[in-house]
Amino acid sequence: MYTTLPSSFQRPLRCIAAIALAFAASSAAPAIAPTSAAPDFTLRTMGGPNMRLQEQRGRVVMVNFWATWCGPCRQEMPQLDRLYQKYKSSGFVLLGVNVDDDAMKAADVAAKLGVSFPVLLDTDKAVSKLYDLSTMPSTVIIDRDGKVRYVHRGYLNGYEENYEKQIRELLK
Amino acid sequence: MKTRMRPAIALIAASALLGGCSMLPTFKPIEPWVKPYERERLADPIMKLSRDSLPEKHFEHVRDVREAARGATGVQGGGCGCN
Amino acid sequence: MAATRRSNARLRAGGVARLRGLRAARRRAALLRRLAGLIGGVLAASGARAVDLPEDHAEALYHLYNGGGVTAQGPALLVRKSIADKVSLTGTYYVDAVSNASIDVVTTASPYRETRQEFALSGDYVYRDSQITVAASTSHEPDYVANNGSIDVTQEVFGGMTNVSLGFSRGSDRVTKKGSPEFQDHATHWQYRLGATQILTPRWLMSANFEALSDDGFLGSPYRVARVFGAAVPERNPRTRTGRAVKLRLIGDLGNRDAMHLEYRYFRDTWAIKAHTAELGYSRYLGQAWLADAYARYYTQSHALFYSDNAISETTYVSRNRQLSTFNDGSLGAKLSYTVRKIPGRYEVKLNGAYEYTRFKFKDFTDVRTGSLYGYSSSVVQLYVSAIY
Numbered sequence: 151m152y153t154t155l156p157s158s159f160q161r162p163l164r165c166i167a168a169i170a171l172a173f174a175a176s177s178a179a180p181a182i183a184p185t186s187a188a189p190d191f192t193l194r195t196m197g198g199p200n201m202r203l204q205e206q207r208g209r210v211v212m213v214n215f216w217a218t219w220c221g222p223c224r225q226e227m228p229q230l231d232r233l234y235q236k237y238k239s240s241g242f243v244l245l246g247v248n249v250d251d252d253a254m255k256a257a258d259v260a261a262k263l264g265v266s267f268p269v270l271l272d273t274d275k276a277v278s279k280l281y282d283l284s285t286m287p288s289t290v291i292i293d294r295d296g297k298v299r300y301v302h303r304g305y306l307n308g309y310e311e312n313y314e315k316q317i318r319e320l321l322k
Numbered sequence: 323m324k325t326r327m328r329p330a331i332a333l334i335a336a337s338a339l340l341g342g343c344s345m346l347p348t349f350k351p352i353e354p355w356v357k358p359y360e361r362e363r364l365a366d367p368i369m370k371l372s373r374d375s376l377p378e379k380h381f382e383h384v385r386d387v388r389e390a391a392r393g394a395t396g397v398q399g400g401g402c403g404c405n
Numbered sequence: 406m407a408a409t410r411r412s413n414a415r416l417r418a419g420g421v422a423r424l425r426g427l428r429a430a431r432r433r434a435a436l437l438r439r440l441a442g443l444i445g446g447v448l449a450a451s452g453a454r455a456v457d458l459p460e461d462h463a464e465a466l467y468h469l470y471n472g473g474g475v476t477a478q479g480p481a482l483l484v485r486k487s488i489a490d491k492v493s494l495t496g497t498y499y500v501d502a503v504s505n506a507s508i509d510v511v512t513t514a515s516p517y518r519e520t521r522q523e524f525a526l527s528g529d530y531v532y533r534d535s536q537i538t539v540a541a542s543t544s545h546e547p548d549y550v551a552n553n554g555s556i557d558v559t560q561e562v563f564g565g566m567t568n569v570s571l572g573f574s575r576g577s578d579r580v581t582k583k584g585s586p587e588f589q590d591h592a593t594h595w596q597y598r599l600g601a602t603q604i605l606t607p608r609w610l611m612s613a614n615f616e617a618l619s620d621d622g623f624l625g626s627p628y629r630v631a632r633v634f635g636a637a638v639p640e641r642n643p644r645t646r647t648g649r650a651v652k653l654r655l656i657g658d659l660g661n662r663d664a665m666h667l668e669y670r671y672f673r674d675t676w677a678i679k680a681h682t683a684e685l686g687y688s689r690y691l692g693q694a695w696l697a698d699a700y701a702r703y704y705t706q707s708h709a710l711f712y713s714d715n716a717i718s719e720t721t722y723v724s725r726n727r728q729l730s731t732f733n734d735g736s737l738g739a740k741l742s743y744t745v746r747k748i749p750g751r752y753e754v755k756l757n758g759a760y761e762y763t764r765f766k767f768k769d770f771t772d773v774r775t776g777s778l779y780g781y782s783s784s785v786v787q788l789y790v791s792a793i794y
Contacts, residue, residue, distance in 0.1 A: 219365035221457050249359040262748060278359040284564070286358040307490050354564030360607040363658040368688040368696070371602065371612055371654065376464045376483045376497070377759060377787050383501075384470050384785055388765070390706055390728050391672035391680035393596065393616035393650035 184299055188213075188292045191277045193247065193270035196257050201245070201270055204296070209241045210320045211292040212313070215272075215283055217249045218259040222305040223287040227263045229310035233317065234267040240321050241294070247272050249286075289313065293320045372396055456561050458493045458531050461486050462793045472763070472783020474506040479520075492530050497542075499523040508781075509727070512773050513630055513637065521546045534561040548627075551578040557598070565604075572598035582627040592622035608658040613651070618674075620646040631725040633716040640724045643711070648674030652682075663689035672706075678729065680706035698740040698759075705733035714769050727779070730770040736763040738785075752794040759787040 188211075192202040203211065214230055216223035227246075234244040244267040248256040253271045260269045272278055281290065285303035291313070293299045300316050302309060356364075363369065372378060375397075382397040462485050469478040479500035487493040499522070506516035527540030536559045544551040555574035562569060576594035600614040625642035632638075652670035659665060670682040686700030709729035711722035738761035747753040764782045772779040 215359070217359065217362065219362050221460070249362075251362055275357075275359055278357070283357065283359050286361070354566045356566055356604050356607050358565065361604075363608050364604060364610060366658070366664075368664040368690070369610070369656055369658055371656065374464055374757070374789070374791055376466045376481050376499075377468075377757075377789060379497075379499070380466065380468045380481065380787060381761070381785070385704075388728060389680065389704055389734070390674075390676075390678045390709070391650065391670065391682060391704070392648065393618050393672065394598070394600075394614040394652035394670055396600070396614060 184301065186298050188290065188296055188298045189280045191280060193272055193277060196253075196260060196269040196271065201268060203245070203292075206243050206245075206292075207296050208294055209243050210237075210294060210317060212242070212244045212317065213247060213281075213290045213292065214244065215247045215249060215278060215281070215286065215288045217286055218255050219250070220286045224259070224263065225307075226287055226305040226310070227260075227265055230313075231263075231265050231267060233310065233314060237317055237321065238267075242317055242321060244268075245270055247277060249273075249275060249278050291316055291320065456531050456534055456536050456559075458487050458490065459485065459529055460793050461493075462791065464789055464791045466787060466789035469786040470783065471786075473765070473781040474508060474511060474516075475503065477501050477503045492528055495525075495527045495529075497523070497525040499525075508772060508779065509629060514628065519547060534565075535559065548581045548583050549578065551576060553577075553594075555596075567604070568602040570598070570600045570602075572596070572600075574598075578622070580623050580627065585627070588627055590623035590627075592620060592624060594621075595619040608660070610656055612654045614654075615652075616650045618646075618648045618650070625724065625726070629724075629726060631716065631723045632714065633719065633723060635715060638723070640726065641711075641722050642724055643676065643722050646674060646676055648672060648676075648678075661689075663687065666700075676729065677710035678706055678708070680704065694744045696742040696744075698738075700736075700738050702736040702738070703733070704735075707731050708769060712769075714771050725770075727767060727770040731768040732766060732770065733768075734763050734765045736761050738762070752792065754790070754792045757787070757789050757791060759785075761785040 188203065190202065190204045192200050195201050203213075212230075212233075214226070216227065218224070230244055230246070234242070238244075246260070246265060246267055246269045248260070248269055249272050250256045251273060253273055256269065256271060270277075281288070287305050289300075289302040289305075290298055291300040291302075299320060302313070367373060378397050382395055386392055464481075464483045466481040466483075467478070468481060470476065479502050481497070481499040483495065483497045485493060485495040501521040501523075503519045503521065504516070505519065510516055521544060523542060523544040525540060525542035527538060530537045538557040538559075539555070540557075541554045542552070544553075553574060553576040555572060557570060557572035559568055559570040561567070574594070574596040576592075576596075578592040578594070580588075580590045580592060582588040595618070597617045598614065599616075600612065602610060602612040604610045622644060623642075624644065624646055625640050627639075629640050630637040631640040650670055650672040652668060654666065654668040656664060656666045665688070666684075666686045668682075668684045670680075672678070672680040672682075682702070682704045684700055684702040686698060688696065688698045690696055708731040709724065711720055712724050712726070712729040714725060714730070716723050738759065740757065740759040742755050742757045745754040745756060762782065762784055765780055767779045770779050771777060
């Protein structure tokens with residue numbers, strides 16, 4: 151008759167499991183979700199001149215939020231640089247938004263890691279707040295019409311393959 | 323309050339507390355107030371609770387031998403016959 | 406066959422209402438399932454947040470302790486390496502060469518030399534927001550072998566602002582006595598740990614740790630003697646001991662490339678010992694390559710129930726172990742680190758030196774040679790090289 155646990159056992163067990171899951175999972179749904187328009191911003195680049203997101207309309211943009219004190223961010227940089235070198239001639243641009251308090255340290259680490267893509271400085275964290283970052287690093291992929299298509303939170307080995315697939319798809 | 327509803331209430335309360343529960347717009351969820359991009363100072367080595375494990379292990383061993391209080395230090399270790 | 410028919414009939418007859426009740430209950434269960442799934446999904450959707458594997462690093466240490474007639478020194482080595490970005494393994498080797506001419510030894514026997522060796526191996530595994538650490542260690546002395554195993558689980562919750570950890574250790578020791586091959590005993594230890602670290606502000610964090618310790622078996626020293634009515638008798642310790650410790654810590658960044666920490670620990674056990682530990686420390690970066698730390702620590706404890714400097718009654722248990730007496734000690738310590746080479750994210754090599762001076766004052770333990778209350782001071786020196794690679 152009963153092939154599973156009686157419901158009197160199942161309900162509290164599922165509730166406990168759900169509460170445990172609620173504790174284990176992180177909180178707050180993100181404000182930046184796929185298919186919403188990417189909030190525009192203007193930031194100073196490492197080289198000096200300002201750069202505006204809206205000016206990149208027509209190109210596929212990947213915005214990567216990173217910091218010198220974040221291990222996975224530094225791990226990710228060489229992979230992002232490789233992607234930038236490979237696809238920049240096809241209409242792809244990568245903006246590395248740094249959130250350090252000290253711009254000099256950011257420039258120093260970026261130079262040491264040998265990144266060729268533009269590094270923007272968000273020292274007052276305004277753009278981070280605008281994009282409601284919930285993890286470091288965070289990567290947002292925006293299509294040619296300025297719409298957010300993919301949001302990646304965190305970085306683990308192998309994520310760059312996913313990035314490449316999504317960039318190729320949007321470049322078509 | 324029916325006993326059957328208690329687990330459900332507890333579940334809803336717990337998830338509302340942790341935030342992001344779109345089912346109950348009247349509850350104000352507690353959100354993490356230190357954002358990931360604000361954790362620069364906390365990532366510094368001098369803010370670490372435990373920096374170098376060997377020297378700490380040595381200090382804990384020296385104190386364990388001479389003092390009767392043990393535990394809650396964050397250093398896991400074995401024993402020895404030193405006393 | 407008949408039984409099934411009978412039970413079906415019973416169900417049909419007595420249970421139409423029950424069946425409706427059951428259906429309603431199942432619908433409620435399904436709704437709750439969907440609710441739990443939805444909430445869980447919404448909460449889980451915000452992150453493939455990852456706890457980092459601990460960094461690869463290595464430490465080589467020379468340690469020296471000198472105080473109260475005891476000198477213990479030796480090298481220690483630690484190497485940590487991550488395998489395939491999933492598991493981090495740590496190997497530790499620790500040597501203690503002890504030259505013991507302490508007050509106990511000098512007044513009851515003759516000074517001796519002994520070497521203790523310890524090996525430990527541990528593995529860390531990270532999955533999303535959790536980290537599991539499994540460790541095993543073994544310590545060898547000519548008359549004492551201790552084996553220990555532990556498991557710890559750490560979980561990041563609440564957007565990474567809170568870290569909750571649970572741990573369990575079990576130790577098993579074999580005690581023998583030099584010169585008395587007929588003496589053999591054992592001791593077992595259990596430890597249960599619970600801890601939480603909470604980020605308070607972008608500059609302050611605090612942690613609370615609780616540990617319950619339980620020991621069973623031979624918990625004394627086969628060489629130590631107690632004093633009853635002025636005469637030396639072998640000590641008699643209880644064969645069980647349970648203690649609890651709670652420790653609170655606060656660390657804060659002070660804004661000038663410096664930080665301070667404050668800690669307090671309370672310990673209490675079934676041997677009636679109550680102990681308080683307090684520590685205050687300050688760290689500061691000096692220039693680009695130097696890091697300096699300074700701290701002050703104070704410890705005080707009350708004596709074990711059966712402890713006595715000179716017992717004037719016959720009790721089941723009696724001990725003159727000064728570790729169980731009423732005493733306090735104050736320490737001042739300093740540490741200096743020099744970064745030899747640093748490439749962020751690649752490697753870093755540091756040279757470090759630490760020194761700690763401690764002064765012990767006993768309230769109910771006397772020096773039998775002089776009859777006055779005992780006290781001594783000790784120094785700890787640590788010189789080590791640490792590298793992140």
